[in-house]
Amino acid sequence: MLRRLSTWLCSLCLASVSVMGGNVIGQPPGFNYDEAKVPKFTLPDPLVMQDGTPVTTAEQWRSQRRPELVTLFEEQVYGRVPQGPKVYKIEVKTGKAPWQPAALRREVTIHFSQAEQGPSMTMLMYLPVSDEPVPMFLGLNFGGNHTIHSDPEITLNPGWQREANDPAKGIVDHRATDAARGRAASRWPVEQILARGYGVATIYCGDIDPDFDDGFQNGVHPLAYRDGQTKPADDEWGTIAAWAWGLSRALDYLQSDDKIDGKRVAVLGHSRLGKTSLWAGALDERFALVISNDSGCGGAALSRRAFGETVARINTAFPHWFCTNFKKYNGKEQDCPVDQHELVALVAPRPVYIASATEDLWADPRGEFLSGALADPVYRLLGTTGMGGTAPPSDPPAPDTPLQAGPIGYHLRTGKHDITIYDWERYMDFADRYVLSPKK
């Protein structure tokens, strides 16, 4: 298998890189955007145990290799979730969607502490009119639930915002104002989602853990500190793992709401939140479909390619995202016992969808595609058709030509780092086809 992997990768290296258009506009300087300069590397094989034993049966994958990989990703990349944090109280507020009063808006506040000011997250949901429990898309948002739609009834998030003062974004002194309402609406086509029979749920990532490096004093991390502990241990959760934990707590709620079919919940996310959806979906097998939109380094992109954003850069610019152990691999990707195709493989046999954008070289579109293609043998071992056909293609498809022939989906959208209606429509097509369809 190892030989097969490296021969196949070689043919990929030789293949044309023109699908990315060589467009480096908007890409931070000082990093590699040249396919010819991708270092030579050997990838760990998802179907070989750490001790060299080949994995040849689905049972072996389930009982041995999958747990081994989960532990490696926990201890070396994202950090494991310590015992402690739990849900104390859930409050539900239901109203009507303004554009279609029969559709429901729900705000569900999940408290992680008995203290009123303690961390809590508020999930905003819109549910289509349906006699049956509906399938859902669940994802975190960057700026607060009030940004995803202009509906004035959405609670304005009172929490800390990354930006200090940004009139265009409606932020004053790190807090949202009414001017922030609907500013991320292009990323959340709520009406279109409901029109296709799906519900949609979202949570501000900062409710779970504010997105800055404060030594883990805010958010949910302190809830798990043992006596005398002041920061997570080297193998304990960073911010991405905390966000992923929050998504699982959101799923707990979704599975308890009789308007929702909790067995048909897709988890999705864009960029840092796409890294999060992949990790959440890899760990929590209750997610029926896992979607990564432009997730890049630490998400779907292979770290060993060091194309665009690198492990060293992400650990420097965002020291709080991963666990401390991950910093050992700064400039030493080759030493990491796992790479990101194995993260995608952890979703198997459930459907997974990876999307890239042509101008988003920072996120390494080709590396994102390769992770999907290299997870294919695991999907096939588990009795599915992987990327479709008899073997995965060695090159990404042409831009705007989605590959949805098997439970590993992929597309390369023309354009920049973003999540757009084009992306959502492809996710809904894929969801219709694999498991989530409201008609099923």
Ligand code: GTR
């Ligand atoms: C960038 C970061 C990426 C990606 C992105 C985002 O600055 O380097 O890994 O996560 O932010 O989340 O928008």
